[in-house]
Amino acid sequence: MSTVSVREFSYNPSAMFARVERGESIEVxxxxSVIAVLLPGSGTLGRYAxxxxxxxIRLKATTTSDLDRLPRYDVPPDVSPLDLLLADREADDR
Incomplete structure (x- = not known):
């Protein structure tokens, strides 16, 4: 994840959004202190936005290809994604 200052963001927000459209995540x-996180709205990162x-959750600096290898979960609307993840991790520990 890249980091930019508010000043840098304000000089050319269109360029920042173009970077996000290409799959990059940016902390402003x-x-x-981080005041905003720009994430792609679709694709791999969009699942976690x-x-x-x-x-x-907080994303570590990584590439989108790293995120493509993460497991996918079908999350019903009435279930917490975090609960599913923790249950899966608990099952792996057994």
Whole structure:
């Protein structure tokens, strides 16, 4: 995940959004603190955008090809994605 300052973002937001459209994730910082995360809206990263936005997960610096190797889960609307993930991890530990 790339990091840019608010100032850098404000100089050319179109270029930042173009980078996101190509699959890059960008953290926007102010005085060293992350104030926003720009994630692709579809594809591999799009699956995790809502969890990142809620603060449930935090993505590590990685490439989209790394994320393509992550398991996929069919999550019913009434089930927490985190609960499914934790149950899967618990099953792997047995």
């Amino acid at each position: 910082t102010r005085h060293g 809502s969890l990142v936005a809620k603060g449930v």
